[in-house]
Every structure is written in structure tokens, then in C-alpha cells.
Amino acid sequence: MKTLGIVLIALSLLVVALYAYGLFFSPYSEIFLKIAVFAIITVVFGIVGWIGYSMVKAPKPKDLKDLEKEIEEVVKGKKSEG
Numbered sequence: 001m002k003t004l005g006i007v008l009i010a011l012s013l014l015v016v017a018l019y020a021y022g023l024f025f026s027p028y029s030e031i032f033l034k035i036a037v038f039a040i041i042t043v044v045f046g047i048v049g050w051i052g053y054s055m056v057k058a059p060k061p062k063d064l065k066d067l068e069k070e071i072e073e074v075v076k077g078k079k080s081e082g
Contacts, residue, residue, distance in 0.1 A: 019032065
């Protein structure tokens with residue numbers, strides 16, 4: 001596990017160094033900036049979309065009165081058992 005962690009740290013540092021070089025010293029710095037902004041926007045709004053999808057697909061919450069009835073039934077059932 002530690003080896004994988006070291007590899008991930010090294011890979012992260014390498015990517016940051018390459019990105020910094022491309023952004024500040026390359027004649028293609030504008031494309032590096034556009035790619036980074038596009039990636040950030042894609043990730044952020046992908047997460048927002050995922051949250052929205054989860055909210056749409058989630059089952060409707062039970063009514064409070066129905067929950068109270070279920071709790072009363074469970075409590076009555078336990079009292080009759082004990």
C-alpha cells in the first residue's frame with residue numbers, strides 16, 4: 001500500500017510540474033489553460049448533475065404520520081413479546 005501511495009505522490013508531482021511548464025513556459029499556454037478550465041467545469045457540473053439525478057431517483061420520503069404508525073406497531077409488537 002505504501003508503494004502505491006508513493007507512486008501516486010510522484011505521479012501527482014510530475015503532472016503538476018508538467019502542467020506548470022506547459023502553462024508558463026510553453027507557446028501553447030493558452031490551450032493548457034483552456035483544458036484546465038474545461039476539466040474543472042466538467043467535474044464540478046458533473047457532480048451537480050449527479051446530485052440532481054440522485055434527488056430525482058430517490059424514493060419519496062414517507063409521511064410523518066405513517067412513520068409514527070409504524071413505530072407504534074413496532075413498540076406494541078415488542079411489548080407483547082416481552
